[in-house]
Amino acid sequence: MDTLSYKTISAKSTTVNKEWLLIDAENEIVGRLASTVAKLLRGKHKANFTPHVDCGDNVVIINADKVRFTGNKMLDKEYVRYTGYPGGKRVRTPQEVLQKKPIYIVEHAIKGMLPKNRLGNKLFRNLYVYEGSEHKQEAQKPKLINIKDIK
Numbered sequence: 001m002d003t004l005s006y007k008t009i010s011a012k013s014t015t016v017n018k019e020w021l022l023i024d025a026e027n028e029i030v031g032r033l034a035s036t037v038a039k040l041l042r043g044k045h046k047a048n049f050t051p052h053v054d055c056g057d058n059v060v061i062i063n064a065d066k067v068r069f070t071g072n073k074m075l076d077k078e079y080v081r082y083t084g085y086p087g088g089k090r091v092r093t094p095q096e097v098l099q100k101k102p103i104y105i106v107e108h109a110i111k112g113m114l115p116k117n118r119l120g121n122k123l124f125r126n127l128y129v130y131e132g133s134e135h136k137q138e139a140q141k142p143k144l145i146n147i148k149d150i151k
Contacts, residue, residue, distance in 0.1 A: 011050040016043075018126075019057045022135075022142035025106065026063040029070055034109035036147045037061065041114065041123045045150060054119065058126045060142050065102035065131045069094060079108070103129040 021040060025033055043049050043056035069077065079092045097104055106129050114120040128137060 009048065011048045011053050011055045013053060016048075016053065016055045018055075020060065020137065020140040020142035021057050022060045022062065022137075022144045023147055024063055024133075024144070025061050026066040028067055028147065030067050030105060030109050033061075033067065033147060034106065034113055036150055037110050037127070038113035039150070041110070041126055052119065054122050054126070056123060056126060058128070058137075058140070058142075060128045060130070060135050060137050061106060062130050062133050062135055064106045064129045065098065067106060079104075102131050 023033070023037065037059055039045055040059050041056040043054070046055060049055060068074075074094050077094050079094070079097055081090050082088055083090065094105055107127070110127060111120075111124055114123050128135065130136075
């Protein structure tokens, strides 16, 4: 058996084929949307996935203000932040966050599912989230996909 004929091919930043994908988030569940988008950003759906290389696609999400939560999470879930001062703990529910910053919920969920390092920061820059159905990436001709079809 010729062992030299079996070589593992590792993707490089020059050999990666990146696509533009468009996802409509209307009536999608936040967690399920975020896990699928994180997989697309990371490139885990591709055959040439390499853990230390940005081999994922560019993802554009529209209608981020129309996402939904299951159960009572719209009122029970809490987004906590700190001002840095004593007693500066601020808590908001998703209902309050959707009124002020609708895209924050989707971005926060997706960022939490990416690696916590320089690669994760680079992958997060490939994500574009918009409130309505209009977006600025028309020139890239993103391909509309249904996230329920991705395994």
